[in-house]
Amino acid sequence: MDAGAPAGDHAGMRNWGKELGFVDVRGLSDRAGHTLLTAEIAVTDELWTPLAPWEKSAARAFAVGLTMDTAVVCGKSAARLIGIELPGWEDTVEVTYPGKRKPGGQRYWPEGVRFRYRNLGEDEVVEREGIRLTAIYRTLRDIAVLHGLADGVVALDSARRRWPEVSMQTWRSGLLRGPRFKGVGTVRRVLDLSVPDSDSPQESLARIRLIIADLPGVEEIRTQVRFEADGRSYPVDLLINEWLVLEFDGDIKYEEGAFGRTTRETVLKEREREVLLLNLGLQVRRVRARDLELDADGWCPMFGIVLDALRGREELGRKIRD
Structure with a gap:
């Protein structure tokens, strides 16, 4: 040993x-x-x-x-x-x-x-x-x-x-x-x-994919950041630039009876949590396992998800300034 x-x-x-x-x-x-x-x-x-x-x-x-x-x-x-x-x-x-x-x-x-x-x-x-x-x-x-x-x-x-x-x-x-x-x-x-403090293989893989890709506009990536809302503490998987949340959910989470909940209960709890985060000024994007798979050119769908969110934020800021 x-x-x-x-x-x-x-x-x-x-x-x-x-x-x-x-x-x-x-x-x-x-x-x-x-x-x-x-x-x-x-x-x-x-x-x-x-x-x-x-x-x-x-x-x-x-x-x-x-x-x-x-x-x-x-x-x-x-x-x-x-x-x-x-x-x-x-x-x-x-x-x-x-x-x-x-x-x-x-x-x-x-x-x-x-x-x-x-x-x-x-x-x-x-x-x-x-x-x-x-x-x-x-x-x-x-x-x-x-x-x-x-x-x-x-x-x-x-x-x-x-x-x-x-x-x-x-x-x-x-x-x-x-x-x-x-x-x-x-x-x-x-x-x-x-x-x-990485919570899952998918979270680790997403983080390192983003680091290697060095996407324009991605300035900071933090793991397992906690936010306080409605008297409770909510951790998020990845936080980009202090406002973009990436969450990674395996399919097993939505199976009937997983974690002692019905599928409907899981979805409702998830939605309630997401609304609280949105009310804090955060944006939430959900990433599936297949969104992390690289193609022959080294691109994965998660990159598009992140870039779309960054562009949307930039365009909104431009409209507000105008």
Whole structure:
């Protein structure tokens, strides 16, 4: 385990094998009604189908980890097992070999598995529930190096949300420890841009997208700012230029019975809150997960939402002045 790792690092990792009752494929006389997670492990469709896509990513990573003799689950797949939240999901499980061993050609990889070369030290590997995976600091570092700045910030924000007792200096020391490595500049940038109070992966992703895009007119971005109205305190996800609020709501929020409320109750509460914020002179825009998806040109719908609000504010100010 990493020296100075967060308390409970990897502890409480979900045992997907027990939860889903993994079945040895060799013992199945008929595979009907089962989904194959690896060539050796299956799960009944009854238990598999209701899972959320990101849960399926974690369960698949768990199954692959059980079948690996020497390889170690790493990157986003290790993050899923640890419980670090990431936007979206993965159909491919990332693994690597400890030490300097390089993986063979892609034609030798099992289906649904991607080997990475990571020059991994044995002290950067932990074993939980019969699976070898990268320790938390190495997992976070690898996400930044393999997947880039945005994913790196989202992962570190999530880790800080889960282990708030860990100081920023400890995260910095953990992610940068050891010999200099390729991608250290990206990891340093991730550390500089991470915040301790991001409330969700979508919020983290939106914030870093806006920072990278450097949109004209966006002068300041603040997280989890609270406003007082009607005797109550209302936090907002992102506040741009002190007046534009961006709120991020997953679809699950509107499901019947979510958080103990009916869908109608949720919508009414949301509308009441929004009216109070509007009465404070704020503008509120709601952003969906798909509004954060970049196209081939590096553009996402959220940028349009923000720019439209900025232009509207500017035009209103011009009319008032005229």
